[in-house]
Amino acid sequence: MIVEEKKVTLKGKNIFTTESGYSFDELTIVYETYGKLNKEKNNVILVEHALSGSAHAAGVHPGKNNVGWWDPLIGPGKYIDTNKYFVICSNFLGSCYGTTGPSSIDPKTGKPYGLGFPKINIRDMVKVQKLLLDYVGIDRIKAVIGGSMGGMQALEWAVTYPDLVDKAIVIAADYKLTPLxxxxxxxxxxxxxxxxxxxxxxxxxxxxxxxxxxxxxxxxxxxxxxxxxxxxxxxxxxxxxxxxxxxxxxxxxxxxxxxxxxxxxxxxxxxxxxEHDITKPYGSLKMALKRIKAEILMIGIDTDMIFPSKYMKDFIKKLNATGGCGRFEEISSMQGHDSFLVDIDKIGPIILGFLEETYDKEMVCV
The missing domain is CATH 1.10.1740.110 (Rna Polymerase Sigma Factor; Chain: A)
Structure with a gap:
């Protein structure tokens, strides 16, 4: 699958303001898309990358041999089938792969932002992605999916934009970091x-x-x-x-x-x-959970030392106790946290079943 990197620069007075209070008048977002948007615009899957990832989630750029970081999962006939779904992945705010970040040129000074870049959080990243979807003309997400920090973003999407997201797939992630x-x-x-x-x-x-x-x-x-x-x-x-x-x-x-x-x-x-914690704008976890309308799938890894499964199981129990619809699955892997990038044959069927609803929903929404 040959793909091309896309870039949009949004301009306007206070085009985006971070939660820390900094206003951008210019914001560049790099992204890639796979598959085609249908007439109803209801086949969108939003993919979130992890800490050191990029918008290049699948396929190969023309003339290059740089396969996307989740290529075994996304593509024609694959678990996230681009013959059926329109998949979009953007580089998040603050990174260094094209989207505005500390190494970008500050239009106000003509020099890289450096530590003059504003403090940002994961909600800021999600809100910038929303600007991109508005630009592309998307107002409904069938599913948002990510692993690790990408999973944290996926869950934040379900909380911040509950009326836009049908399903959220959170892999090896939770709603906040542990002290460790x-x-x-x-x-x-x-x-x-x-x-x-x-x-x-x-x-x-x-x-x-x-x-x-x-x-x-x-x-x-x-x-x-x-x-x-x-x-x-x-x-x-x-x-x-x-x-x-x-x-x-x-x-x-x-x-x-x-x-x-x-x-x-x-x-x-x-x-x-x-700093991330989905509860911060709402005062408590219960209030944040009550906002979620999407079906939530969490996939844990039994050897993950960053996001142990026990925390994810507890989150799903609390979500369901507030009237939400959550499901937890765990895979066994020697790979540890990185299993979400490596063990596609283990997470892929779970993701496919959730997207296609080939599971017993009565066993999930309790």
């Missing part, structure tokens, strides 16, 4: 802030960038994305003459990450994840 995950993110943040070449976020025209800090933060993240069983199976205590193989693995991912990601973006995304 905030702690992991805090260490990653400090790695970057304490890099001697961070320059207060104003490093874009400097000869050196905070590569060591970003690389170390990524290595920490890679540890949390996997499971102990996977590390045992893949690496054991094997080593070359200099390092353990697991050290080589982390070093590789840390170094490769600095070639494709921006340190300021990493900071803003981690800050947004840490």
């Amino acid at each position: 995950n905030i702690a992991y993110n805090h260490v990653g943040i400090q790695c970057i802030l304490n890099d001697p070449y961070f320059y207060g976020g104003d490093y874009y025209d400097k000869p050196h960038k905070p590569d060591k800090g970003l690389s170390t933060a990524r290595m920490l993240g890679m540890i949390t994305y996997k499971s102990g069983d996977l590390f045992d199976h893949r690496f054991d205590r094997l080593r070359d003459e200099n390092n353990f193989e697991v050290e080589n693995y982390l070093n590789y991912h840390g170094l490769s990450f600095i070639n494709r990601f921006d340190a300021n973006s990493y900071l803003y995304i981690l800050w947004a994840m840490n």
Whole structure:
């Protein structure tokens, strides 16, 4: 499936205002679409990417060999069948893959925003996506789906825009981070802030960038994305003459990450994840849950150390207790949190069944 990256720049006085109070007069959004929008415009599936992902969820760009990060799931005849559905995925606000973020040029100064970029949260990201859907002419979403931070966005869609979303599929995610995950993110943040070449976020025209800090933060993240069983199976205590193989693995991912990601973006995304909580505008979880009209599917992973299944199960119980319609499924995988990117043969049939409603709804909405 050959696809092309699309870009729209929205302009206008206060075109978008963040919850922190910053108003943009210009906002660029990068996105991709797969399949065709039907006449009724009721076949839309919105895909949300995770922390370091992009709008390139499926297919291959012309002349390139860059397969989308969820390509085994999305495409003609696949679990999310683009012969049937119109799929759209946008790069979220604050990232560094085309949508406005800290590395973008601030029209007011002619220089990159850096740490002058406003503090953002996941609701801001979702609201920017809503601007994109308005631009494309979409006012109904059959399903919104994402894993990890993408799952957090999918759930936020169901809360913020309850009348637009029919179904939300939340994979390896919850409505807020645990203190342990905030702690992991805090260490990653400090790695970057304490890099001697961070320059207060104003490093874009400097000869050196905070590569060591970003690389170390990524290595920490890679540890949390996997499971102990996977590390045992893949690496054991094997080593070359200099390092353990697991050290080589982390070093590789840390170094490769600095070639494709921006340190300021990493900071803003981690800050947004840490602060996220669907209850904040409504005062309590119960009040937030009462807003949800969509059917919710949560898929947990039994070895996920970032979003353990027990929290997702508890969320579904509370949702159903308030009159909502939620379902929880768990897959078993050695992959840990990253299973949502790897084990498509396990999550795909569950997603397909939920989209096509080939499950017993009486067992779900209780």
